[in-house]
Amino acid sequence: MRDKVLMAYRSIQERRTRSILTILGIAVGIAAIVSLVSVGFGMEEAITGELTMFADLISVVPGKISGATYVEQGSFTDRDLKDLQRIAGIKDITAMTYDAAEVEFRSKRTPIFIFGGETEELGSFYVDPVGLKEGRWLRENDYKACVIGDRVANDFFDDPVHVNDKLIINGEKFIVIGVFNKASTLYAADVDPHIFLNLRAAKDVLQTDDVKYIMVRVYNIDDAEEIAEEVAETINDNHGIEDFATAITMGSALEQIGSVFSILRGVLVGIAAIALVVASIGIMNTMLMSVMERTHEIGVMKAIGAKSSDVLTLFLLESGIVSIVGGVVGCIIGVLLARIISLVASSALGIEFSAGVRVMVLLAGLVVAISVGMLSGFYPARKASRMSPVEAVRYE
Amino acid sequence: MIRTEHLTKIYRMGDTEVYALNDVNLEITEGEFVAVIGPSGSGKSTLLNMIGCLDTPTSGSVYIDNVNTATLNENQLAEIRRKKIGFIFQQFNLVHTLDAVENVALPLFFSGVRRDLRLKKAKELLESVGLGNRVHHKPAELSGGQQQRVAIARALSNDPEVVIADEPTGNVDSETGNTIMDVLQGLNKDGRTIIVVTHDPEIAARATRTQRMRDGKLLA
Numbered sequence: 001m002r003d004k005v006l007m008a009y010r011s012i013q014e015r016r017t018r019s020i021l022t023i024l025g026i027a028v029g030i031a032a033i034v035s036l037v038s039v040g041f042g043m044e045e046a047i048t049g050e051l052t053m054f055a056d057l058i059s060v061v062p063g064k065i066s067g068a069t070y071v072e073q074g075s076f077t078d079r080d081l082k083d084l085q086r087i088a089g090i091k092d093i094t095a096m097t098y099d100a101a102e103v104e105f106r107s108k109r110t111p112i113f114i115f116g117g118e119t120e121e122l123g124s125f126y127v128d129p130v131g132l133k134e135g136r137w138l139r140e141n142d143y144k145a146c147v148i149g150d151r152v153a154n155d156f157f158d159d160p161v162h163v164n165d166k167l168i169i170n171g172e173k174f175i176v177i178g179v180f181n182k183a184s185t186l187y188a189a190d191v192d193p194h195i196f197l198n199l200r201a202a203k204d205v206l207q208t209d210d211v212k213y214i215m216v217r218v219y220n221i222d223d224a225e226e227i228a229e230e231v232a233e234t235i236n237d238n239h240g241i242e243d244f245a246t247a248i249t250m251g252s253a254l255e256q257i258g259s260v261f262s263i264l265r266g267v268l269v270g271i272a273a274i275a276l277v278v279a280s281i282g283i284m285n286t287m288l289m290s291v292m293e294r295t296h297e298i299g300v301m302k303a304i305g306a307k308s309s310d311v312l313t314l315f316l317l318e319s320g321i322v323s324i325v326g327g328v329v330g331c332i333i334g335v336l337l338a339r340i341i342s343l344v345a346s347s348a349l350g351i352e353f354s355a356g357v358r359v360m361v362l363l364a365g366l367v368v369a370i371s372v373g374m375l376s377g378f379y380p381a382r383k384a385s386r387m388s389p390v391e392a393v394r395y396e
Numbered sequence: 397m398i399r400t401e402h403l404t405k406i407y408r409m410g411d412t413e414v415y416a417l418n419d420v421n422l423e424i425t426e427g428e429f430v431a432v433i434g435p436s437g438s439g440k441s442t443l444l445n446m447i448g449c450l451d452t453p454t455s456g457s458v459y460i461d462n463v464n465t466a467t468l469n470e471n472q473l474a475e476i477r478r479k480k481i482g483f484i485f486q487q488f489n490l491v492h493t494l495d496a497v498e499n500v501a502l503p504l505f506f507s508g509v510r511r512d513l514r515l516k517k518a519k520e521l522l523e524s525v526g527l528g529n530r531v532h533h534k535p536a537e538l539s540g541g542q543q544q545r546v547a548i549a550r551a552l553s554n555d556p557e558v559v560i561a562d563e564p565t566g567n568v569d570s571e572t573g574n575t576i577m578d579v580l581q582g583l584n585k586d587g588r589t590i591i592v593v594t595h596d597p598e599i600a601a602r603a604t605r606t607q608r609m610r611d612g613k614l615l616a
Contacts (some may be wrong), residue, residue: 003505011493296489297493300489300490301502301506302450302474302477303448303450303477303483304478304483304503304506304550304551305479305554306478307471307475308471308474388450389450390445393450393485
């Protein structure tokens, strides 16, 4: 067997340029699969990883979400909050409010969304994942203090805003006690352009008692779906409108993201599969050419006593070696490519993620390379082995 | 040793049938040196291919050591080609990617002989045909006569009982042709059965028996 491998290797080497091109063809196909799937896994892990931290949360909004559009129907009342407290399985409830306000800093005025909530809950939702660049988070008694997002600090005013600077919100002075880091894509829309106050201050400065957002934390994640339904029903009953409120569990958000990613992965694998089909046609072409070109040689081998199986083995080994080398090269390129893509994508999208290079993906890449190579090599090899020696010898 | 019975090979060309071999009955005993002579298209090469198990007859049969080759499967035929028969072609038919010694060792490769052993034997054979200093030359680097001697060495590598040569001197000059015939005669003296196809009466004269062919038939 070692001899046959050597022999096959010799004939690959003899046709070096073509062999290298074939190897490259397979390598590109495998690299495409490995890198695309790895990047897909990496993204999914990064996003679901962040979301899993909030798996026990239910967000409740006073409006209807269908697809990407949100239609606000009004706001929550104190009665809503009280009724929710009676639902079994709920650990705590946080009411939040938000609205636009006019904000002034060093005589530049601009409208900015103000977010108010119970400081501890709000903090666990935003400070833990995003983190503060300067200062500290709000406390219950920080009545005239605010924490600002990255864009508020750096983009909205002529000068950058820092801790201890004063902002005038709807005519009232607030001192900046904290500045958020620049948030990742997942949080950018929620944190970067906003100013955060404690609930009482927000209600005063926005001159509203409206609660626009309720977060419910449950004891048991498995009950989240059921409790979400009950929450929505309770609020709908209070307002006498069937679709007044929407309650979303993070679990269902996760599921949605999961299904989006499985579609994405399917598309990526599909693209890679096309690359692979092209590569396998390439192998088959190379092997067929090799068989045609060596018809005479095959005839000679048979004339001097080679069995059909000998010829078959030699040609299969040839395509096997080409495809293994192609597979290994493809895996290496694929891993490098995945690293590069995730680096570029991380900085472009602002999501921290690293390509999820899994041993399984690499193994699958190799198995695919070898089976594609062998399958595309099989037809030419069998054709070669079945040649009648006398006709093959006569072929020039 | 070798016997053909009513050996017939028909090639169909469109609607016409061409008899390449027509009821050929030939018996060759061990140790004979037979020259098959005839004009081109007389069927002598076809006869050789049948005896060498490279081709199958339309009807009739070839017996080698009293075994009807028509009853053998492809692997058994390959074994006969590998063990009992050494084939020498007019076109040498060396594998151009392999050097001389590897070409000679090729039949041993298919017999599963270890690499070091088969290369040693191949070297000895090359020395015996006067090419001891050319073992690592590729066919393209050898003259026609040298290539034919490599081909002879290859035909002998499995120590065959029968050596079949199809116009072995057809592509070399007359001097080299004589050398090749010397080698074949020497092999015959060692006890091997030699069958040579040629259209050159001078070459045929060196055989112990001459068989004439015309239009696919053996002439008495």
